[in-house]
Amino acid sequence: xxxxxxQAIIFDFDGVIVESGxxxxxxxxDLYRPYGDDIAAAAVNYHQQNGGLSxxxxxxxxxxxxxxxxxxxxxxxxxLDRQFSKLVVEAVITCQAVPxxxxxxxxxxxxxxxxxxxxxxxxxxxTIVDKRNLAPYFVxxxxxxxxxxxxxxxxxxxxxxxxxxxxxxxxxxxxxxxxQSNGIAFLGRVHPDDxxxxxxxxxxxxxxxxxxx
Numbered sequence: 001x002x003x004x005x006x007q008a009i010i011f012d013f014d015g016v017i018v019e020s021g022x023x024x025x026x027x028x029x030d031l032y033r034p035y036g037d038d039i040a041a042a043a044v045n046y047h048q049q050n051g052g053l054s055x056x057x058x059x060x061x062x063x064x065x066x067x068x069x070x071x072x073x074x075x076x077x078x079x080l081d082r083q084f085s086k087l088v089v090e091a092v093i094t095c096q097a098v099p100x101x102x103x104x105x106x107x108x109x110x111x112x113x114x115x116x117x118x119x120x121x122x123x124x125x126x127t128i129v130d131k132r133n134l135a136p137y138f139v140x141x142x143x144x145x146x147x148x149x150x151x152x153x154x155x156x157x158x159x160x161x162x163x164x165x166x167x168x169x170x171x172x173x174x175x176x177x178x179x180q181s182n183g184i185a186f187l188g189r190v191h192p193d194d195x196x197x198x199x200x201x202x203x204x205x206x207x208x209x210x211x212x213x
Contacts, residue, residue: 003108003211007165010152012052013118013125015171016189017101020092027087032062042066052172054119054144055084085124093131098189100208107212109137113159116141117151149178156182173197
């Protein structure tokens with residue numbers, strides 16, 4: 001797959017631009033460990049099985065289906081969000097980039113518009129992108145609470161992009177499904193230590209060096 005085939009690229013962030021997967025997984029374990037190891041393990045499992053979904057969705061699932069408690073209030077959701085951000089933001093700002101990602105973004109931004117569509121809360125995401133000195137390379141950085149499928153649709157519409165000329169790079173099924181529903185091409189990033197979760201006909205790469213060079 002050559003990037004010259006595309007007139008715009010939409011990137012997921014965690015696991016595509018930065019190697020932050022383990023940071024987010026550990027944060028879910030730490031957040032729910034006060035409820036016991038079994039709950040913490042179940043929360044981590046749900047997080048890992050639903051990569052790309054916003055943390056808010058996961059908070060509500062854990063609350064109702066694992067803890068068996070009444071739905072989260074807005075105040076309780078905000079407190080969980082605050083605790084989670086405290087666990088992850090600085091670590092994601094300083095973690096390693098996915099090999100080849102920075103080089104790809106820097107090179108392609110001089111040629112075509114680049115975007116981020118992530119399940120991370122948008123305000124937090126923009127802070128991280130800015131602190132990593134990546135903001136100048138992206139036309140738009142979009143995040144939760146808007147669902148990823150909608151984020152992609154809004155990017156295509158706002159910037160008058162032709163779907164058949166747009167590529168999305170993601171590491172989760174929700175990324176693939178968002179690309180499919182919007183009629184754009186998809187490339188899956190699968191970390192060398194992780195199983196391939198994508199359908200057999202999806203092209204995948206272990207990192208982004210093959211695109212950056």
